[in-house]
Amino acid sequence: MTQPLVYKFGGASIKDAKAIQRIAQLLKNHWANNLVIVVSAAGKTTDKLEHLISLSFDNKDFDVPLFELLDYHLDLCKGLFEEGHPIFTRVENHFAQLRRSLENSAIKENQAFFYDQIIGYGELISTRIFQEYLCLKGCPCLWQDARELVSTDSRAKMARVDWALTMQHCRKILIPMLDTFPVVTQGFIGRDLQGNTTTLGREGSDFTAAIMGVSLGASSVTIWKDVAGILNGDPDIFPDAVKFEYLDFEEAAEMTYYGASVIHPKTIKPLSKHGISLHVKSFLNPSLAGTIIGAFGQAPRIPITIIKHKLSLIELRIRDLSMFGGFHFDYIYDVAEKLNADIQLIQGAAAHINIVIDALPIDEEQINKAFRDVFRVSIKNNLRLVTVKNPTSVEIDHYRKMEMELVLEQKSPDLIQWLFEKE
Incomplete structure (x- = not known):
């Protein structure tokens, strides 16, 4: 078998029947047996499933939003298939399973675990519809449950991949399939050793594509987006943003770390x-x-501006002055991991440390409790972090004009970050 190719399509690319028809034509022009197609949930399905999970966990009625989500998927099918096609029954069966899972009190003891058992229905349903439509349009392909491929630990909502087992599963299952037909599978979901569904983190389908690519020794991985490639700034904010033709792995990794949303970190x-x-x-x-990310070495020093919203600043001050100057970074990262907090910026001084994190779905008292053994804690929410790589005087002068809103600044020769008060 020739080296596989991995294509990934997100929810926006299959949000309605017209969008699916467009992607099917794209694939028809690139059709090959060695193709693995990773697909997300359609449109805003994941957001709607999160709402259902919240209602069910709080023992509130969820019938109306559940039927709305079913109608959305049935309407999608009506735009693609003739009446009486088996896909309609298959989608209804998936929703019957979804309802039983939402009503299953045995899996509601832990909200994060409950989330993982429900949220992947979006991908399971969308890939069934997508695979059936490709076959209908003369692109025969096979459907594969990603949970049989991606093996993980049991950490809820952010599972870690068992690479050895995953590679073994992918090669054993996918390679014989790819000798004959392309394969459609799901992003975002996996399975632990106990057989429970796990998830790789919100927007984790990009990561699934990378997992498939590495496990199969793919020649390349392609993420299909609604943008022409990776730009050096958000075009809605910077109309003159420049597209990268090529980007080195290191530069791209730093961009995702600091919050660029084009690729999962x-x-x-x-x-x-x-x-x-x-x-x-x-x-x-x-x-x-588009943009190719690879081992290209040092790229031209083009300014790259990344803006993240809805962040929190946690200000930590030492309780016991005998611990003065110890910095305690290991302790802070351990606590952040327990809170499932992604640290975006950390700034240390002798008696206090500032950390900037993504907003957490927990109350401030829980954050306080996590750090209070060592620190007194204060929290500011709804902040905006601006990160500029390879800054020039233009960017520095522009953002320093906002001094009244500035909470903190951190800089190095090739990176500067500003945290602003206003969202």
Whole structure:
């Protein structure tokens, strides 16, 4: 078998029947037996499933939003298939299973575990519809449950991949399939050793594509987006943003770490380790070159601006002055991991430390309790972090004009970050 190719399509690319028809035509033009197609939940399905999970966990009625979500998927099918096609029954069966899972009190003891058992229905349903439509349009392919491929630990909502087992499963299951037909599978979900569904983190389908690429020794991984490639700034904010034709793995990894939303942060590292290039292309204009991420070495020093919203600043002050100057970074990262907090910035002084994290779905008292053994804690919410790599005087002058809103600043020769009060 020739080296596989991995394509990943997100929810926006299959949000309605017209969008699925567009992607099917794109794939028809790139059809090959060695193709693995990773697909997300359709449209805003994951957001709606999160709402259902919240209602069910709080023992509130969820019938109306559940039927709305069913109708959305049935309407999607009506735009693709003739009446009486088996896909309608299959979708209804998936929703019957979803209802039983939402009503299953045995899995509600832990909200995060309950979340993982429910949230993957979006991907399971969307890939069934997508695979059936590809077959209907003369692109025969096979459907594969990603939970049989991606083996993880049992950490809820952010499972860690067991790479050895996952590689073994992918090669054993997928390679014989790819000798005959392309394969459609799900992003975002996996399975632990106890047979429970796990998830790889919100927007984790990019990471799934990287997992498949590494496990199969793919020649490349392509993420199809609604943008022409990776830009050096958000075009809604910076109309003159420049697209990268090529981007080095290290530069791309730093961009995702600081909050660039084009690629899931975990995607780059495994591809870089195995030397597999990552292509970011537009499904709206597939003939455009897009951006290639690979081992290109030092790239031109183009300023890159990344803005993240809805962040929290946790100010930590030493309780016991005998511990003065110890910094306690190991302790802070351990606590952050227990809170499932992603640290975006950390700034240390002798008696206090500032950390900036993504907003957490927990109250401030829980954060206080986590740190209070060593620190007195104060928290500011709804902040905005601006990160500029390779800054020039233009960016520095622009953001320093906002001094009244500035909470803190941190800089090095090739990176500067500002945290602002206003959202």
